[in-house]
Amino acid sequence: MAAALVNVPAKAKRGAVIEIKTLMSHVMETGYRHTAAGEVVPRDIITSFICRFNGTEIFRADLFPAIAANPFLSFFTTASESGRFEFEWIGDNGFVANATASITVE
Amino acid sequence: MDSMFAPSHLSRRHLLQLGTLAAAGALPLITVRPAQATPAMLASAIRNLVGEANIKVGKIRLDIPPLVENGNTVPMTVSVDHPMTPESYVKSIHVFNEKNPQPNVASFHLSPAAGRAQVATRIRLADTQKVVAIAKLSDGSFWSATVDIIVTLAACTEEMP
Numbered sequence: 001m002a003a004a005l006v007n008v009p010a011k012a013k014r015g016a017v018i019e020i021k022t023l024m025s026h027v028m029e030t031g032y033r034h035t036a037a038g039e040v041v042p043r044d045i046i047t048s049f050i051c052r053f054n055g056t057e058i059f060r061a062d063l064f065p066a067i068a069a070n071p072f073l074s075f076f077t078t079a080s081e082s083g084r085f086e087f088e089w090i091g092d093n094g095f096v097a098n099a100t101a102s103i104t105v106e
Numbered sequence: 107m108d109s110m111f112a113p114s115h116l117s118r119r120h121l122l123q124l125g126t127l128a129a130a131g132a133l134p135l136i137t138v139r140p141a142q143a144t145p146a147m148l149a150s151a152i153r154n155l156v157g158e159a160n161i162k163v164g165k166i167r168l169d170i171p172p173l174v175e176n177g178n179t180v181p182m183t184v185s186v187d188h189p190m191t192p193e194s195y196v197k198s199i200h201v202f203n204e205k206n207p208q209p210n211v212a213s214f215h216l217s218p219a220a221g222r223a224q225v226a227t228r229i230r231l232a233d234t235q236k237v238v239a240i241a242k243l244s245d246g247s248f249w250s251a252t253v254d255i256i257v258t259l260a261a262c263t264e265e266m267p
Binding site (some may be wrong): 017018030032053057058059060061062063064065066067068069071072073074075076077078080 | 225
């Protein structure tokens with residue numbers, strides 16, 4: 001159900017600064033909206049995003065209801081060696097999603 | 107019984123009426139907690155982050171379109187003009203707003219390996235308001251940038267179908 005879209009360059013020169021883009025499909029229900037009957041729609045958001053490279057955390061984001069639906073994140077890292085990026089999204093109601101991407105550094 | 111209690115009943119009613127009038131006079135307005143964050147909440151959220159430290163203006167750049175048609179998804183890029191070396195780097199970037207229900211928007215934690223202190227995402231804005239970004243550097247200093255944004259269609263207000 002959880003669909004992640006991750007964009008990492010497949011190849012990079014050693015020392016190059018590369019951009020990583022991620023998109024996770026999620027409603028990001030704020031918890032501040034009401035139904036027509038006046039009931040509050042319970043909050044259901046992704047609260048944190050973590051990116052690890054070869055097991056080491058390189059980027060982390062704490063998200064709040066002010067993040068738009070289907071949270072998009074773009075950030076940078078220096079390509080130091082070939083390896084694997086691991087992405088993790090954690091949210092309300094036990095939401096967990098993962099994705100990986102590999103990079104070859106020359 | 108009735109005749110015995112009648113006078114006291116009358117006076118009680120009078121007392122109640124007097125009491126209501128007095129109460130109405132003493133409390134002309136009952137303050138209702140606003141459904142949105144206030145500039146005071148924004149200030150306290152920032153204080154929570156920086157503590158007693160001084161916040162300098164500059165170094166950080168907050169790119170958001172100044173006029174937003176749809177507050178439900180607003181592209182935002184925040185970048186810090188600072189080198190990313192193990193000795194001196196941007197530790198974290200925090201984004202706050204003035205009038206959403208909650209003052210926090212997002213916090214980003216970076217490492218020296220980032221190469222460039224720049225993060226982009228999409229945010230929600232419930233009203234025409236101020237957005238503040240604060241960068242924390244590895245030397246403990248804080249830098250800020252503020253942007254005023256006009257929102258024509260607010261987020262969060264629509265009802266569920």
